[in-house]
Amino acid sequence: MMKPGRIAAVHVPLLVITGCSGIQSALQPEGREAVELHGLLLASTGFSAAITLLVLALIIVAMWGPRSWRHRLAHEWLIFGGGIILPVVLLTCLLVYGLVTMDAGASRAARAEGPGITIVGKRWWWQVVYTSTDGERVVSANELRLPVGRPVTLRLESDNVIHSFWAPKLAGKLDMIPGRTNTLTVEAIEPSISRGQCAEYCGGAHALMSFYVVAMPAQDFDAWLEAEAGPASDPQNTAARRGSQLFQENGCGGCHTIRGTEATGTIGPDLTHVGSRHSLAAATLPNDAQAFSRWITNNQHIKPDNLMPVYQYLKPEEVEAISVYLEGLDLGD
Numbered sequence: 539m540m541k542p543g544r545i546a547a548v549h550v551p552l553l554v555i556t557g558c559s560g561i562q563s564a565l566q567p568e569g570r571e572a573v574e575l576h577g578l579l580l581a582s583t584g585f586s587a588a589i590t591l592l593v594l595a596l597i598i599v600a601m602w603g604p605r606s607w608r609h610r611l612a613h614e615w616l617i618f619g620g621g622i623i624l625p626v627v628l629l630t631c632l633l634v635y636g637l638v639t640m641d642a643g644a645s646r647a648a649r650a651e652g653p654g655i656t657i658v659g660k661r662w663w664w665q666v667v668y669t670s671t672d673g674e675r676v677v678s679a680n681e682l683r684l685p686v687g688r689p690v691t692l693r694l695e696s697d698n699v700i701h702s703f704w705a706p707k708l709a710g711k712l713d714m715i716p717g718r719t720n721t722l723t724v725e726a727i728e729p730s731i732s733r734g735q736c737a738e739y740c741g742g743a744h745a746l747m748s749f750y751v752v753a754m755p756a757q758d759f760d761a762w763l764e765a766e767a768g769p770a771s772d773p774q775n776t777a778a779r780r781g782s783q784l785f786q787e788n789g790c791g792g793c794h795t796i797r798g799t800e801a802t803g804t805i806g807p808d809l810t811h812v813g814s815r816h817s818l819a820a821a822t823l824p825n826d827a828q829a830f831s832r833w834i835t836n837n838q839h840i841k842p843d844n845l846m847p848v849y850q851y852l853k854p855e856e857v858e859a860i861s862v863y864l865e866g867l868d869l870g871d
Contacts, residue, residue: 562706562733568753569708570646570689570725574639581635585628596620646689647723654691654721657682659701659714661845662740662747663807663820670767671760677795678766679807680820682734683752684708685759689725702738705751711737726753733821743841748821765869769798770810774866781863784856788849796867806846813868819844830861 560566567573599607610616653669668676668683682705684690694703696714703722704711707730712722736747754762773779782799785791791801797810812818815825819841823829833840834849834857849857 561731562735564706567707568726568728568730568732569705570727571643571709571723572707573727574642575710578635578639582632585632589628592620643723646725647691647721650689650691650723652690654693655682656693656695657703657714659694659696659698659703659736659740659747661698662736662743662841664747664749665807668763668766670763672767674767676763676767677808678811679815680817681750681752681815683754683759683762684724684726685756686726686729686753688756688759689723692722692724694720694722699740700738701736701740701747703734704737705732705734705749707732708734708751713738726751729753729755731816742843746820746822746841748817750816750821752816762869766811770796770867771870773863775862777859777862778866779863781859781861784852784860785863788852788860790860793846809864809867811867811869813865825865827858827861827865830864831857834860 564572564579565576567576596611600611653673655669656665656667658665658667664680664682666678666680666682668678670676682692692703694712694714695718696716698716700716701714702711703714705724708726709722709724712720714720730751730753732751732753734749734751736744738744740747773782785796786800791799791803793803793806795802795804795808795810797808801809813825817823818825818829819833819837822841823833834852836848837844837846838848852860
């Protein structure tokens with residue numbers, strides 16, 4: 539039987555390597571800013587590693603090296619060269635590299651066209667507001683879609699406490715402060731699906747406040763936005779029609795909007811095309827009828843202290859009908 543020490547020696551490196559990849563890894567950049575930050579990370583890490591190895595080598599020589607080598611280390615030139623000149627040169631190089639990276643970000647912001655996208659940190663979900671070609675607001679939630687190769691300005695806001703928007707594969711994080719609008723310009727460089735997270739503790743369900751980023755070819759994004767701006771699709775079967783009726787009868791439209799229906803609430807996420815998203819409840823659940831049923835009847839257990847009441851008085855067949863209706867609110871893609 540393998541000893542615990544050997545098990546740790548084998549599995550810990552594997553866990554570290556696994557943590558450096560995946561849908562939310564900053565070490566696999568898919569955005570222009572993330573690529574630049576990744577280069578800065580590699581440069582600073584390389585400098586740090588080289589200096590650490592150099593210092594360790596000098597310590598070994600000073601303690602166990604030949605007498606002649608130790609004598610050379612006692613000269614003042616090592617203090618001035620290694621302790622003053624070398625750090626100044628290396629830190630200056632890193633400073634210049636950082637300034638060049640910042641200037642590239644400013645240039646990208648100047649090239650951003652269009653009205654941009656507004657993202658508002660809620661409790662605990664994300665409201666995402668696009669602007670259609672007609673100048674109308676197109677409201678979505680918990681998912682950010684971007685055109686590849688086109689710089690986009692994100693306006694980051696909060697209507698409650700401080701949140702922090704962070705999509706590691708896309709860019710660095712930026713705080714969302716109540717009463718203030720911070721801007722972040724991002725540019726996706728390839729079609730992909732990645733995941734982001736609130737990076738500032740904002741309350742009990744902070745860890746369950748995530749979102750997906752979908753980078754699409756520019757023409758696909760334009761087509762998607764045009765479809766997203768339209769009303770919800772009509773129920774396609776008996777169960778969905780019954781679910782639509784129950785949705786209205788139980789007051790769900792007082793908190794949620796479904797464009798094209800009487801539901802016009804603004805407290806909770808817009809559900810007009812919720813069936814086309816990649817997740818439910820800010821990337822907490824998968825997007826299917828079973829997940830809708832779980833959320834409707836047990837959402838306080840899934841995400842404690844969220845603002846939605848629990849509808850445990852509904853009969854199972856009523857919950858199922860509502861779930862079928864919500865799952866069918868998609869774009870047909």
